[in-house]
């Protein structure tokens with residue numbers, strides 16, 4: 464534990480007690496021994512199949528629909544490998560849709576969770592904050608300001624959706640009585656009553672009352688960058704003129720993730736952000752998925768947009784979600800308050816993950832994120848060249864990569880995800896028209912051999928499907 468408490472406090476004396484230190488060392492040793500049994504993907508253990516199927520059935524029943532994938536973990540893994548309840552071991556290349564950036568059972572995360580377990584506070588928030596909440600908020604502001612950012616505040620939350628809701632409250636209050644939002648076609652912002660209107664998937668708000676008016680702007684098209692920038696600018700100006708002074712914010716997802724992995728570019732974003740500045744509309748960046756997946760901690764830093772950002776949200780790979788904002792957005796009145804802003808283990812883990820990402824060789828053009836991303840792309844490109852009839856792409860870069868299988872047909876994409884699951888690779892679909900296969904690689908744990916093994920499985924699975932369909 465590396466909090467601000469000093470040894471005059473009993474908590475620190477407890478954490479430094481040789482018995483505690485010894486116990487933690489023993490646990491890590493035992494973990495390492497057992498993790499080493501996970502040395503590659505393996506099929507299920509047939510003696511566990513019946514109980515696992517029953518558990519999956521019950522999970523689906525309780526949830527009201529089947530799980531997105533037949534995935535229920537045992538709670539142990541090793542790097543990119545994870546063990547499931549049927550005894551199978553799989554390569555996790557979707558990492559909980561972007562959560563396990565350091566892979567499974569990383570010693571630093573296990574240590575963080577043990578330290579958290581020794582704390583008296585399970586969940587932190589309103590009136591039960593320990594020093595690590597403050598330290599994490601400070602560290603996130605420092606990371607956000609490492610170039611030209613100007614964040615003065617950071618409010619933690621337990622979900623990406625809640626971090627986005629908190630951001631919306633700030634901009635609505637500042638721009639009151641503005642009551643509209645600008646967002647991108649194909650974007651995803653979460654699933655609360657408000658956010659399901661911003662997320663551009665009508666089926667996600669089926670039967671829900673309209674809570675907020677949203678005006679959509681087309682996203683960047685890498686095949687015609689100049690035309691798409693001009694069309695988006697025109698559409699943005701149209702909305703701003705149609706509803707003068709009524710927009711509280713424009714939400715930017717700089718690389719659309721759930722939409723199927725579509726990166727924008729700097730010129731496109733700046734064109735729109737300049738128009739927004741002209742009209743005094745605050746700029747919100749949703750980095751719940753993009754944080755830590757480009758050449759910089761924040762994707763707005765990767766695209767060089769620091770000076771434009773008024774509020775940014777993070778989540779997923781950090782384990783704790785947060786809303787970072789600049790002074791003018793600091794609300795009057797108790798607009799933001801939560802019993803729970805994060806579990807102690809999530810807060811310890813977030814700090815360990817930040818430490819690893821910032822002190823390791825992850826960012827920059829020569830950093831691990833781009834290096835592993837480029838290697839994975841080169842392997843997928845080779846597959847595409849051998850099977851041009853079956854896949855298009857790959858798309859994306861760094862920690863967010865996708866390809867389009869079988870012309871983007873959503874059913875065929877879902878079948879491929881399922882076939883890859885059976886063959887030992889976890890990935891997921893993204894987007895709808897076309898549907899793509901997405902990977903959020905755990906680059907904090909992955910090795911080149913893992914990428915080789917995964918791409919061999921991808922190619923074998925695609926070849927098998929193609930030959931079954933008769934070419």
Ligand SMILES: Cc1ncc(COP(=O)(O)O)c(C=O)c1O
Pocket residue numbers: 560622623624625627651652653654716720721749750751752778779
């Ligand atoms: C860009 C983006 N925003 C918001 C969210 C919502 O986050 P959560 O699922 O933690 O509520 C997600 C989740 O996928 C996301 O990708």
